[in-house]
Amino acid sequence: MTEKTSDILKENNLRVTSCRRDVLATFIGKKVALSHADLEEELKENFDRVTIYRTLKTFLDSDLIHKVLDDSGTTKYALCAHDHDEAHHDHEHVHFKCEVCGNTNCIQELNLPKILLPEGYISKETSLLVQGICKNCS
């Protein structure tokens, strides 16, 4: 895992630091979208709150993670699927948020349906969030 995270960081021209490796490892380990608070909870023994904020910003800028829409007020993030598969553009995300366990995950099985916008609108990015009850909680 140490190697894997280091490699990912290097590929993205980021310096390899233990905070970045640990944050990345947490995203890989848990397969759900994480908020800053989730990461802080997980890593507070090791790193400062502020460093985690900066790590998230760095990862966002490098397109390593993306924001996941959420109506809870706190921003959540998830790894970008860097499969260079033309089928789903990496900017099209279908997420499912379970109202029982609170977890949000990416549903890879689903492709975003094509949306036909009214005349004059230009679409750059589309996100779909389904809220309900997940497989584990139902």
Added chain:
Amino acid sequence: MTEKTSDILKENNLRVTSCRRDVLATFIGKKVALSHADLEEELKENFDRVTIYRTLKTFLDSDLIHKVLDDSGTTKYALCAHDHDEAHHDHEHVHFKCEVCGNTNCIQELNLPKILLPEGYISKETSLLVQGICKNCS
């Protein structure tokens, strides 16, 4: 308008107060999703910041407004479409956020395509957010 907003409040078993009427009128007037900051800007002469927070919470609880997904960090709200039209359930929201003017509006013309979730998932609410450039800004 005073009558209209009063009626809406009464229908929802809420006391009619001037703050509630003004917040409601603002939502009806501007047709875009509004954040607390937007409302505060509009109404700060008349009402306290805190009262606006509490009004938003009250309206959410009464299902008069709903949260609009947004990746900006601040929560936005919009009126619930209380048309008892079977075509769009009130639990399906399609919003468009313009990255130029920053406005988010509900696109009523669009119906959400049916999403077929994997086995075991139960859907309660679906939100689609398209980001791009709106008719006015393109």
Added chain:
DNA sequence: GTTTATGCAAATTCTTTGCAATACT
């Protein structure tokens, strides 16, 4: 008259910034 909403102050929580010390390449 009773209940609920408001304003103000203050407490919390969330996020960002500055800067010296440290770690990475």
Added chain:
DNA sequence: AGTATTGCAAAGAATTTGCATAAAC
């Protein structure tokens, strides 16, 4: 060695809570 990252302190936003006063029913 040179540059970027971290931790700490502190500033700045965003949001919530408590309580006495005022307004709604």
